[in-house]
Amino acid sequence: MTPSRAGSSADLLITGCTALVHDDQEQIGFVEDAAIVVRGGVIESVGPAAGTTEFPAAERIDARGQVALPGLINCHTHAPMVALRGVAEDLPAEEWFNDVVWPIESNLTPKDVELGARLACAEMIRGGVTCFADHYFAMDTVAAVTAESGLRAHLGEAYFSSQGPEGRRKSLEFALRHRGGAGGRITTALAPHAPYTVDDTDLAATAELAREHGLPVHLHASESRDQTDNSLARHGVTPIEVLERTGLLGVDAGVLIAHGTGIVERDLPVLERATGPVAVASAPRGYLKFAWPTTPVRALRRIGIDVGLATDGAASNNSLDVWESMALTALVQKSTEGDPRWLTSRQALHHATLQSARAVGLGERIGSLAPGRRADIVLVDVTGPHTQPVHDLAATLVHSARSSDVRTTIVDGRVLMRDRELLTIDLPATVRELGERLPALVDRSHGTRIQEYDKPPE
Amino acid sequence: MTPSRAGSSADLLITGCTALVHDDQEQIGFVEDAAIVVRGGVIESVGPAAGTTEFPAAERIDARGQVALPGLINCHTHAPMVALRGVAEDLPAEEWFNDVVWPIESNLTPKDVELGARLACAEMIRGGVTCFADHYFAMDTVAAVTAESGLRAHLGEAYFSSQGPEGRRKSLEFALRHRGGAGGRITTALAPHAPYTVDDTDLAATAELAREHGLPVHLHASESRDQTDNSLARHGVTPIEVLERTGLLGVDAGVLIAHGTGIVERDLPVLERATGPVAVASAPRGYLKFAWPTTPVRALRRIGIDVGLATDGAASNNSLDVWESMALTALVQKSTEGDPRWLTSRQALHHATLQSARAVGLGERIGSLAPGRRADIVLVDVTGPHTQPVHDLAATLVHSARSSDVRTTIVDGRVLMRDRELLTIDLPATVRELGERLPALVDRSHGTRIQEYDKPPE
Numbered sequence: 001m002t003p004s005r006a007g008s009s010a011d012l013l014i015t016g017c018t019a020l021v022h023d024d025q026e027q028i029g030f031v032e033d034a035a036i037v038v039r040g041g042v043i044e045s046v047g048p049a050a051g052t053t054e055f056p057a058a059e060r061i062d063a064r065g066q067v068a069l070p071g072l073i074n075c076h077t078h079a080p081m082v083a084l085r086g087v088a089e090d091l092p093a094e095e096w097f098n099d100v101v102w103p104i105e106s107n108l109t110p111k112d113v114e115l116g117a118r119l120a121c122a123e124m125i126r127g128g129v130t131c132f133a134d135h136y137f138a139m140d141t142v143a144a145v146t147a148e149s150g151l152r153a154h155l156g157e158a159y160f161s162s163q164g165p166e167g168r169r170k171s172l173e174f175a176l177r178h179r180g181g182a183g184g185r186i187t188t189a190l191a192p193h194a195p196y197t198v199d200d201t202d203l204a205a206t207a208e209l210a211r212e213h214g215l216p217v218h219l220h221a222s223e224s225r226d227q228t229d230n231s232l233a234r235h236g237v238t239p240i241e242v243l244e245r246t247g248l249l250g251v252d253a254g255v256l257i258a259h260g261t262g263i264v265e266r267d268l269p270v271l272e273r274a275t276g277p278v279a280v281a282s283a284p285r286g287y288l289k290f291a292w293p294t295t296p297v298r299a300l301r302r303i304g305i306d307v308g309l310a311t312d313g314a315a316s317n318n319s320l321d322v323w324e325s326m327a328l329t330a331l332v333q334k335s336t337e338g339d340p341r342w343l344t345s346r347q348a349l350h351h352a353t354l355q356s357a358r359a360v361g362l363g364e365r366i367g368s369l370a371p372g373r374r375a376d377i378v379l380v381d382v383t384g385p386h387t388q389p390v391h392d393l394a395a396t397l398v399h400s401a402r403s404s405d406v407r408t409t410i411v412d413g414r415v416l417m418r419d420r421e422l423l424t425i426d427l428p429a430t431v432r433e434l435g436e437r438l439p440a441l442v443d444r445s446h447g448t449r450i451q452e453y454d455k456p457p458e
Numbered sequence: 459m460t461p462s463r464a465g466s467s468a469d470l471l472i473t474g475c476t477a478l479v480h481d482d483q484e485q486i487g488f489v490e491d492a493a494i495v496v497r498g499g500v501i502e503s504v505g506p507a508a509g510t511t512e513f514p515a516a517e518r519i520d521a522r523g524q525v526a527l528p529g530l531i532n533c534h535t536h537a538p539m540v541a542l543r544g545v546a547e548d549l550p551a552e553e554w555f556n557d558v559v560w561p562i563e564s565n566l567t568p569k570d571v572e573l574g575a576r577l578a579c580a581e582m583i584r585g586g587v588t589c590f591a592d593h594y595f596a597m598d599t600v601a602a603v604t605a606e607s608g609l610r611a612h613l614g615e616a617y618f619s620s621q622g623p624e625g626r627r628k629s630l631e632f633a634l635r636h637r638g639g640a641g642g643r644i645t646t647a648l649a650p651h652a653p654y655t656v657d658d659t660d661l662a663a664t665a666e667l668a669r670e671h672g673l674p675v676h677l678h679a680s681e682s683r684d685q686t687d688n689s690l691a692r693h694g695v696t697p698i699e700v701l702e703r704t705g706l707l708g709v710d711a712g713v714l715i716a717h718g719t720g721i722v723e724r725d726l727p728v729l730e731r732a733t734g735p736v737a738v739a740s741a742p743r744g745y746l747k748f749a750w751p752t753t754p755v756r757a758l759r760r761i762g763i764d765v766g767l768a769t770d771g772a773a774s775n776n777s778l779d780v781w782e783s784m785a786l787t788a789l790v791q792k793s794t795e796g797d798p799r800w801l802t803s804r805q806a807l808h809h810a811t812l813q814s815a816r817a818v819g820l821g822e823r824i825g826s827l828a829p830g831r832r833a834d835i836v837l838v839d840v841t842g843p844h845t846q847p848v849h850d851l852a853a854t855l856v857h858s859a860r861s862s863d864v865r866t867t868i869v870d871g872r873v874l875m876r877d878r879e880l881l882t883i884d885l886p887a888t889v890r891e892l893g894e895r896l897p898a899l900v901d902r903s904h905g906t907r908i909q910e911y912d913k914p915p916e
Binding site: 082083084085086087089090091092093119120122123126127285287288289290291314318319320321331332334335337338339340341344345383384385386388389390391392395396399400402403404405427431434435438442 | 540541542543544545547548549550551577578580581584585743745746747748749772776777778779789790792793795796797798799802803841842843844846847848849850853854857858860861862863885889892893896900
C-alpha cells in the first residue's frame, strides 16, 4: 500500500528496506523496497516505497541494503545480572547458584541494579532488542532505567516465600505502581521466583491477586529435569502440576514460564487444559552450558503453546543476545529432535516475532510490522561478506546475520540507536561506575546467600 | 620483556593491548598493557609496554581496550561455497548433497570459485581468521586469491576415484606446484575426498605419494555415524580403519580428518597407534543443523589427538565464523558430555590456538603470540556493552565476544583489516560480480551431479 494521509507529515519514514511481514496465517514474507511510515509511535503503513520520496516526514532513514524486522523481544532475563557476566563459569547449576551467584546477590544494592540495568539496556539496544521481560530485585530502579533508555519492558519484582508475606505484597505493589509506566512502554507482572522457592500457599495467593488485579504472572518453573525429579520425589507432582493446582494456569492475563526444560510427557495434557494463556520462554544457550536438556519446543507447539525467545541473565548466558537465542533455537531443536527439517528459519522468525510478543502479553501491540502496531523496529544490514549472497533471506537472517548487524533500533517510533550509535545511554560512564562497585559486589567473605538452590531430597 | 634491538626500527608495533600467551605447559595466560613488536613478518617480542612509547616503528597500532590473540585458524572449509550460502536449508545431509549441492557444483567454473574464494577471504578477515585449510576444486584460483588477499592457507585439490587416476595426479600436481607459495603463506596437502568416494587403492596410493613428497593429507572421514555404519555394513571396517589399512595414519607430514563425528569406540585404539600425526577438524554448527552427533572431542583429547576448529563450507554452516565454532565447541561439548565443567573457556582457546595450528601442520609457526612465530595477530575490542564487565577474560572472549568484535587482522605482520576496514579486497565488486553469475550457478535443470552421496546399502 502507499502511505496514507499524504500531505500531513509523518514522524518517521524508513525507505528502501526489505520489510519482514506476516500474512493473515502468520506466515512470514518479505516486501522488497518497502517504506515504513510511523506516526504517533505507531506504524501507519508498510508497503512499496514507490511515491514516498516526496512524502513529508520529520525524520527519514534511508535503509537500502537493510532488512526491517519487528524489534526482538527478550522474554526472560535478569538484566542487572550483566554485572556478574563471567563471574561463575564452567560450573553445574547447583554450585553456580549456591557457591557464587546467590552469595554475591546478597550484596546487591539498588545502585548496582541500576548500573547493571543500564549496561544491559545498552547491550540490548545494540543487539536489536526492543522489549525485555525482567524478573529481578530492586525493580523500581529497573523501571527508571527502562524509562530513560527508551526501551519497552515487562517487569516483575521477584520474591521468595522465605521473605514472608512481605515479598508477595511488594511484588504486587510494584506491579500496580509501574503498570502503564514510561508512556505505556512498561507493563508489569507478579513474579514469584519458582515453585521450589515459593510455597503453594503463596503461589495460590499470587494466582488470586493476578485475577483480582488483571495482572499476568512471570515465574521460573521446571527449569531443569532435576527440578522435576525433585518435585516428584518430594511432592508427588511436577512443577507444572503445582502451577495447575495453585491456579496459575487459569490466570486471565496469562502465565509466562521461564525455561521449562524439565517439562515431561505428563505435563503436556496439564498445559493443554490450562484455562488461561500459557507461554514458555526459552534461553537455549544456558541449557547447553549447564548440560541441561532444552525446552521441548516441538511438543509445546503441538499443543499450541507459544515459545518466546530469551537469554536469561548474562551470569549464565554470558550475553543478552536474543539474535543468538534465535539461531540456537533452530540449531538445538534440529539436533535434539534428530530432524534437520524441524524448526526452519521461518519458524525461528515466528518464535522471535509473534510468539515472543504474545509470551509477554503484547501480542496485539508488537511483534509484527503492521499498521496499528507500535513502531518497534530494527534495521539489519545484510551487505556484509558473511551475509552475502542471499539465496533465502529467512536463512540469511537466522543463520548468517548476527546481532552486530543491527544498525538501527527503534521503539515507539523513537530511534534509540542509529548506525550503531547509542542515543539514550552513556555507556563509558556506566561501565566506569559499575567497575568501581564490582569488588564490593563480588565479595563472598560474608558466607551468606539470598536463597538455597534446589537440591535432591536426602 | 622489553623490545629487543632497541634503536633499529620495527615494522609494526602494537601497544596497550592485553596479549593472550601460552606458558611452557601450553596454559593460557594474559599479559596486560602489552607491546608486540613485529619485524620481517615475525613476532620479535611480546611483553610489558613500558618503554615502548619511544620505540621506532614503521607502523603503530594503539590497541587500548583490545585483546591481542593469535589469528583464528579455520581448519576445514570449502571457501568458495560461500556462493551457495543458504541455498539448501533445513534438509538431511543426503538430500542436501544429492538434490542440491552436488547438482549445483557440477556447474562450477573457475570464475565462480575465484569470486566465492574472494568473498570468503573477506568474511574470514573480518572474522579474525588468518589461516584457512581449504579442500575444494579449481584450487589454482583459490591459491591466487589467497595470495592477493594476504591470508595464510593450507590448500588441497579435492578428488574422487570416479575421476580415475587423473584426480589423484592433479591433486599431487597442485600440492607440489603451490607448496611454499604466496611468500610462504601457502602450504599444501593431498586431498582425497573421503573413504566413501575414494577407493582403497587410491587412498593407499595417496599415502604413498604423501610419504614420497613429504606432503600431509587432508580428507573427510567418518563425517557422520551413518557413514560409519555404512562402512561397517559394506566393508566390515570403519572409515578410520580404512585410513589405517591404507597407510594414511602413517604419513609423516600428518593427516587432517574433517569432522569425525562418526568416530566410534573401536576407532580410538586405531587412532592412538597411528605412526604419523593425526588431527581432527571440528565444525560443530553444521552437525547441529544436520542433527548429527558432534566430534568426540573428549575421547580424542584423552588419546592426545589435536582437535582444530573449523566451519566447513558456508552452504552447510551458513558462515565462516570460527569464533562461533569456538563458542559452540565449548557449549556443545558440555551438553554432549553432560558435564558443565568440561571444555572450559581456556580449553576452547587452546583448541583455537595451538591445537588448530598443529592440525594444519603449522604448530611451530603460528598459533601463539611468541617470539619467532609468524605475526598472525587479531585485535579484539572488549569495550562493547556485551563484553563488560570482565571478570574472567577467557570467558569474555569465548562466551561474550563475537567475531564482529575483531577490529584488526594481521597476517605475517601485514594489516589486512584495520578498524574493520578491509584493505586487500574489494567487497562490493566481488558481491556484484558473483551475484551476476548466481542464476547460472544454481541451475539444476541439467539433472546431473558431481558425485553420489553415501546411501545405506540396499
